Amino acid sequence: MFFRRRSKSPTELSDEELLLRYRQHGDVQDVGMLYDRHLTAVFAICRRYLRPDEDAQDAVMQLFEQLVEKLRRHEVDNFTAWLHTTARNYCLMVLRARQRTSPEGGGPLILHFPDATDMESAAGRHLPADDPEEAASTEARLRYLEHALTELPDGQRQCLELFYLQQKCYRDIADATGYDLSLVKSYLQNGKRNLKRMLESYPTDAAS
Structure with missing residues (x-):
C-alpha cells in the first residue's frame, strides 16, 4: 500500500521554504506568515527609531507592504538579517523625511x-x-x-x-x-x- 506524503502546513515551513513558495506562487499569505514570525523584532527596531508608538506601528505596516513587492523580485539568503536591515533603513528614511520638513531644513541625517x-x-x-x-x-x-x-x-x-x-x-x-x-x-x-x-x-x- 502506498501512502501519500502529507504536505507541510505553512506553520511547519522554514523561512527559506516560505520565501521559495512565495516566489513560485505569489501567495501573500506566505509573506504574512513569514512576517508574523519576526513581527516582535521588527516592531522593537521601529520603536527604537520612531516615536510615538503609533509611528512605529505605521512603519511595521508599511514594511509589510514593501516586502510583498521586494520578495517577489529579490532572492534573500538570510531573511532575518535582511529584514532587520530593511527595517532600520526604512526608519532612517522616515527620519530623513522628517528632517527635510523641519524648520532646520535638510542635509544628511x-x-x-x-x-x-x-x-x-x-x-x-x-x-x-x-x-x-x-x-x-x-x-x-x-x-x-x-x-x-x-x-x-x-x-x-x-x-x-x-x-x-x-x-x-x-x-x-x-x-x-x-x-x-x-x-x-x-x-x-x-x-x-x-x-x-x-x-x-x-x-x-x-x-x-
Missing part, C-alpha cells in the same frame, strides 16, 4: 551623540543599496550603537533616545518619562559620557 567620535554621523546615514561595502560597514556601526545604548542604565538610554533621535527638549522628556528636569539633565550628561566611552572602543575592523 545625523544621529548626533556629541563627542562620540565619528560614530555619530556614520551610524545614522541612510545608504544607497548599490554601495554594499559601505552599507555593511554602516550596518555594523548601527548594531554597535544599538548595543551600546542597551548597555546604558534605562534612564540614561531613554533620555538619550528621546533627546537625540526624537529631538525632544528637556521639558518634553520630563513630561514623557515622569523624571524631573534635574534628573533628565543628569541622565543626559552621564549617558553621553558613558556612550562616548563605549563608542570609542568600537573595533575599526568590525565590518570586515
